[in-house]
Amino acid sequence: MRKLIITLTFALLAGIAFSQNANDYMEVQRAALKTEKKAIVADAMQLTEDESTLFWPLYNEYNEKLYLTNTKAYELILKFANEYETLTDEQAIALWNESMKIKKEASKLETTYFKKFQTVLSGKKTLRYFQTENKIESIINFQLSLEIPLAE
Numbered sequence: 001m002r003k004l005i006i007t008l009t010f011a012l013l014a015g016i017a018f019s020q021n022a023n024d025y026m027e028v029q030r031a032a033l034k035t036e037k038k039a040i041v042a043d044a045m046q047l048t049e050d051e052s053t054l055f056w057p058l059y060n061e062y063n064e065k066l067y068l069t070n071t072k073a074y075e076l077i078l079k080f081a082n083e084y085e086t087l088t089d090e091q092a093i094a095l096w097n098e099s100m101k102i103k104k105e106a107s108k109l110e111t112t113y114f115k116k117f118q119t120v121l122s123g124k125k126t127l128r129y130f131q132t133e134n135k136i137e138s139i140i141n142f143q144l145s146l147e148i149p150l151a152e
Contacts, residue, residue: 030067034063034067037136038059040132040136041059041129041132041133044128044129044132045125045128045129045132047125051120051121051125054120054121055117055120055121055129058113058116058117058120059129062109062113062116062117065109065113066106066109069102069105069106069109072102072105073099073102076095076098076099076102077144077148079095080095080148080151083095084149084151084152087151087152092151110130110133114126114130117129117130
């Protein structure tokens with residue numbers, strides 16, 4: 001399972017910054033990752049039928065909003081890639097500030113939905129779900145750290 005995520009994540013990220021069709025490529029890869037992610041979550045959660053009935057609509061709602069936040073992050077990566085060779089101090093600061101804004105937005109979303117998931121799952125299963133999300137995000141962030149060069 002972990003190897004599959006890493007493979008998909010690497011495929012997603014390998015061409016983002018330098019592909020002429022980065023947006024098209026990214027969307028195809030994100031769709032594939034979305035399907036695999038859902039399967040991984042299902043496997044990790046081991047939900048009862050009653051839990052599933054309540055969990056999956058909330059999961060879809062959360063992930064639609066998370067997708068929008070992640071899109072902002074991917075767009076910021078593309079912006080960095082486009083400005084990388086000519087990056088000014090002002091652009092670097094603006095990129096950092098935008099990055100922090102996106103992180104705050106993601107944190108707020110996570111906090112809001114943690115509370116919502118607690119209304120349909122036990123505390124332990126809510127924690128398990130967000131641990132699973134965190135593990136997937138960590139793998140993606142690790143791959144990003146390998147692919148994105150440091151500013152010069």
